Amino acid sequence: MLRFFVTSALFCCWCLSLKAQNPTGTLVPPDKLVEDTTGKRDIIGILLKVTNIHFKKPPKVDGKRVYYSIIPLGSAIPGGGEALITSTNAAFLLGDQQNTFLSNVTFSPSTNLKGEWNIPFRSNIWSPGNKWNFSGDYRLTFYPQFTWGLGGNTAPSNKILVRYTYVRFYQNALRRIANKPFLFAGIGYNLDYHIHIRPDKDSINIAKFTGYNYGTGNHTNSFSSGITFNLLYDTRNNSLNPLPGWYYNAVLRVNPKILGSEDNWYSLYFDARKYISFDPNKWNVLAFWSYLWTTMGSNAPYLDLPAITWDANQRSGRGFYPSRYTGRTLWDFETEYRRSITRDELLGFVVFGSMNSVTEPHNSEFAYLHAAVGAGLRVKFNRHSGTNFAMDVAASKGYWALYFALGEAF
Template structure:
């Protein structure tokens, strides 16, 4: 296997050290600074850092990961997102975290297909997210637990064009001008995960169900509930080969179960846990009370040493709302990408992806696989 670290060592004439004997509890860092366009317009400097590590013997403990992807556009826009997926010794517990402090603007398009692509509305607000879940192993691959989830958006307002969010969306909750949107809830979580490396899965299954309750005693203006179901399958065409040749399939269903849900907490494309869905679409392009997302990606190595690879993918989503019938109206996209091995010890790739939908295209550079 060959990665960018090996190439760097050769270029700098650094001799590799002697192989270590042990349980492999090292920390494997991958860092990628780059500049890219961001939702809402403009360009930002992003530094994506991924750390993969083991908190037990790798024979019976999966690789944990922490990602930190701060960005800044040298003006009033910045983001400090930290996400973690931690496997404790012998996979007895899995702990997931998502903490973000973000300062926007971002575009929105209302509900369903309410507005055309060019009729977008610019929103400004600051956003604090704090999600933590802890799940205990029931039997091999199966876990159950609880979580806490906070979504706090401050000073939600539209751009200075005279259009109010409530009038634009015809939606009454969480759309008042210069208001705060606050949601605080508890969740019941069930997980089935047999991927030994969530940074770059080669095989296994992933399935999670989360039932979130936002009661009024936690400070919510209106009590509401949501359901999130996420399923992924990784199929290797030759399980004994060292080169990657596989199909990855992903789907999720996200639904709110009450009427008085803040607008920005409604299911929206690109707003699942890791903001990876919807390649080929603007983030927030489709929003509604119900959202289903499907994606399939073929992954294959180009070189025998695993340094270069490629992917081709397609995805589609369906959302409920004006001019959009759930499970009847679909929004498709297609794309392809190049993979460069950044760190072979954690199997971290640099991914360059281009995707195209009917009215939009996206180019994305990131560390790690999309799912």
């Protein structure tokens, strides 16, 4: 039955995208892909009006305006406790809005002021005319994380806290394929370095607890270095708040010893998304997202194995504790309905649900399905870039959490 659900969900995402062969198949024609902001309000505009503060127009990059969104907020963190998070986003166009997608960079440092911190920087850059796409993900992190071991039937209370410093460097360069306006191919480099991996208590043996022998030695390091081969199909004009369209991304990662990896191992990541608009003049969208992430071979480091919430942007699995389920293969399916509440789109709401499953350690089968549901409020933070301030609450069996972010989860 679980195989049926997995296959059906992936097939649905695939079939939805095949109904239109070009951008005119969406409800937003190509010449209107950049949203008209007339008559719409956002937090920035309201604050400036109330305080009677006047700023110069946003700066320009190569003649194009840059729109900033910045907000400090508090949130729960992995391992327990609270953190202070400052999220900054800059969105800009490097080319004509008729044929160039919106680029953005995000910087969201956080700390709990107790020696634990996270410094992430992400970028998604579209060159003029969408000829090139450059994406990057760079992080320096020291936050402890619980782990429950492998498989989908681990007891909630049977967990250990693992500490390490994490360095990530991901960079991709994709070139548009001739005569295919939304199809891109390219290569990249991925580095994952987990430093001084150790349990919260030295009496605990991580390898024995997880039953996994790669990257689980107490007081050891884990280093993975690999080349990626990327295929991207993307008709979304704005990844911060996607309008009708679809998105496919396939990434094959090869981690050879010659590049510094401790052993040869491989992974495959396939991501499919579909966005359906019910009204071209309002924010009224139904979104679908499914991804399959698998490692090939049996020697991938434990902390590099597929785990819920550890997708490429760490936005999946709302309602689940980070890394709650880990396996050699992970499947996740999510759907979300998004709608404005006010005519000026200052306020909106979302409702969402998700399902995920990981393979079992002994038979590599999907045996358990886990579900979560949630809802959230949206406040338009910057109407020019379409950036929303997102406040979500989500829950799964035995766990719930609050989430704050700039931009949509997917």
